[in-house]
Amino acid sequence: MSFNQVQPLGAVMVDVAGLTLTAQERERLCHPGVGGVILFSRNYESPAQLRALTRAIGELRTPALMIAVDHEGGRVQRFRRGFTVLPACRRLGALYDLEPELALQMAHAVGFVLAYELRQVGVDFSFAPVLDLDFGRSVVIGDRAFHHDPLAVAALASAQIEGLHAAGMAAVGKHFPGHGYVDADSHVAIPVDDRTLDAIRTTDLVPYPAAIGVGLDGVMPAHVIYSRVDGRPAGFSPFWIANLLRRELGFRGLIFSDDLSMEGASVAGGIVQRAEAALEAGCDMVLVCNAPASADSLLEGMPPRALREDLAARMIGRAPPASMGERQRTEMLYMASRRLLTRLP
Numbered sequence: 001m002s003f004n005q006v007q008p009l010g011a012v013m014v015d016v017a018g019l020t021l022t023a024q025e026r027e028r029l030c031h032p033g034v035g036g037v038i039l040f041s042r043n044y045e046s047p048a049q050l051r052a053l054t055r056a057i058g059e060l061r062t063p064a065l066m067i068a069v070d071h072e073g074g075r076v077q078r079f080r081r082g083f084t085v086l087p088a089c090r091r092l093g094a095l096y097d098l099e100p101e102l103a104l105q106m107a108h109a110v111g112f113v114l115a116y117e118l119r120q121v122g123v124d125f126s127f128a129p130v131l132d133l134d135f136g137r138s139v140v141i142g143d144r145a146f147h148h149d150p151l152a153v154a155a156l157a158s159a160q161i162e163g164l165h166a167a168g169m170a171a172v173g174k175h176f177p178g179h180g181y182v183d184a185d186s187h188v189a190i191p192v193d194d195r196t197l198d199a200i201r202t203t204d205l206v207p208y209p210a211a212i213g214v215g216l217d218g219v220m221p222a223h224v225i226y227s228r229v230d231g232r233p234a235g236f237s238p239f240w241i242a243n244l245l246r247r248e249l250g251f252r253g254l255i256f257s258d259d260l261s262m263e264g265a266s267v268a269g270g271i272v273q274r275a276e277a278a279l280e281a282g283c284d285m286v287l288v289c290n291a292p293a294s295a296d297s298l299l300e301g302m303p304p305r306a307l308r309e310d311l312a313a314r315m316i317g318r319a320p321p322a323s324m325g326e327r328q329r330t331e332m333l334y335m336a337s338r339r340l341l342t343r344l345p
Contacts, residue, residue, distance in 0.1 A: 006062045008306040009035035011279060013068065013256070013287045014295045019045050021056050028296065029060050033304040035312065036066035038289060039123065044079045047121050054122030066315055068172075071118060071126040073110060074143055079121075084113050087344055089130055092156055093147035095345060104159040106344055107146075109337035111163025111171075115317075116334045119168055124317040127220060127256075128164070129157045131173040131207045132180040140187065141180045150206030157207055158214045165215060166333070168318030172218035173211050175258065176245060177234060178204025179222040187262050190233075191224045200226065208249055217314050218254045219245060221283070223265050232281075236268050241282030254311040257283045260298075261291040272301040284311055 013036035016025045029037065037057055044050055058064040069078050074088025087110065096103035111129075118126060132138075133153055134145035146156040161171040177200055182191035193200075208216075221235035234240040235257045245251050257278040260271060268274040271294045275286045285307060288295040321327045 004059065004062065005030055007032055008309070009061075009063060009065065009312050011035055011285050011305040011307050012275070012295070012298060013038055013066070013285055014292075015040060015289050016043060016053075016057075017292070019043060019049055020053060026060060028292075028299070029057065029065060031299045031304070033299045033302065034065065035285060035307045036068060038287060039067065039069045039078060040289075041078045047082045050079065050121040050123075058122065063312070064316075066312065067122060067124045069118065069123050069126050070128075071114060071123075072128045072130060072144060073114070076144060079118075083117050084338055084341070086110055086114060087341070088143040089146040089156070090134065090143035091344060093134070093145070093152060096147060096152050096156060100155070102343075104155060105340060107156045107159035108163035108166075109340045111160040111165075111169075112167045112333060112337045113163075113341065115164045115167035115169030116330070116337075119317050119320065125170040125172060125218070125315055126164075127172045127174055127218075129160045129171060129173060129211075130175075131157050131211060132175060132178050133204055133207075135180045137183050138180050139183070145180055150203055154207040154210035158210050161211060161214050161216060163337075167330070168320075170217035170315045170317070171211075171215070172220060172254075172256065173208070173216050174220035175222035175224070175234075176208070176219050177222070177226070177240060179224055180204070182224055187259075189263055190267055191222075193224050193226045194228055195226070197226075197229050200229070205244075205249075208245075208251075212249060212251050216251070216253060218256055219251060220256045220258055221245075223258050223262055225267070232277075233265065233267060235265070235283065236274075236277040236281050238281045246282060254285060254307075254315055255283045257286040259287045259289040261288055261294055271298045275302055279305065284308065 010033040073086030132145045134148045146153045164171045184191035230237045260274040268277040
């Protein structure tokens with residue numbers, strides 16, 4: 001198969017196994033159904049190696065595949081050596097209770113540093129910020145949440161989004177409408193949240209209008225069943241995606257499924273059925289991670305769907321500043337943001 005193909009981006013995001021691309025992975029990434037690549041810690045050795053990997057991915061197709069990563073800070077930070085070690089969101093929430101203005105500055109600084117460093121190595125966006133609330137119940141969310149107070153989460157997440165944008169990176173909020181209330185981990189179980197819609201509206205949903213208001217670019221629904229609202233997980237539910245997120249909240253960005261290889265997605269059937277259910281519910285792009293055989297089965301079993309060009313364009317990282325003055329200004333902001341983070345208790 002020849003590379004450097006000119007073809008629309010597809011609606012499937014997949015991963016790769018190591019530090020460089022194999023011939024099989026190059027072929028998979030050129031499939032018309034693929035539109036993006038998500039990276040993990042196993043794909044990272046050094047900034048130079050990562051730049052070479054993202055460059056190789058970018059050269060496969062026109063337009064280039066989107067490149068993403070889960071890089072929130074705390075225990076979810078895929079690249080560490082050579083990168084600023086970012087704090088868990090809960091530390092910003094604790095500071096918010098003492099010095100709210102400083103905490104907001106810190107949240108902005110985290111977003112800016114995160115985005116600046118990832119853009120330097122060719123990553124387009126991170127799946128951040130986390131908009132879940134800390135109910136003290138979820139092990140998988142835990143300190144990834146900013147706070148238990150939805151207004152504090154709204155303020156801190158909005159500041160982080162503005163920091164991401166200032167450094168040229170899109171922001172993806174997760175896990176809609178909220179994963180923090182359930183005990184179970186959707187990676188290995190099927191969580192069920194039995195609260196009413198009204199209870200969810202007054203808690204978990206509160207950060208979303210604020211985040212959308214400052215330009216949230218993407219949203220990832222949760223693999224959680226909200227049993228008193230819909231029998232399907234949110235990522236497969238037209239009520240949650242098409243009705244509430246799109247119509248009621250007015251979100252116009254790109255909606256990503258969570259990883260379809262997770263146990264929380266198993267209620268929808270096999271991998272093709274899961275992808276079709278997510279897309280039919282209103283997702284724009286589906287993720288298949290850590291399961292190359294499943295990714296191939298999906299690409300073989302589902303007709304390619306083109307990703308809307310305007311949604312894809314919104315997620316592509318802004319090009320580095322062209323002028324020397326603008327580059328220097330951006331670097332100064334980066335260094336100032338890093339210095340600020342050293343003051344975090």
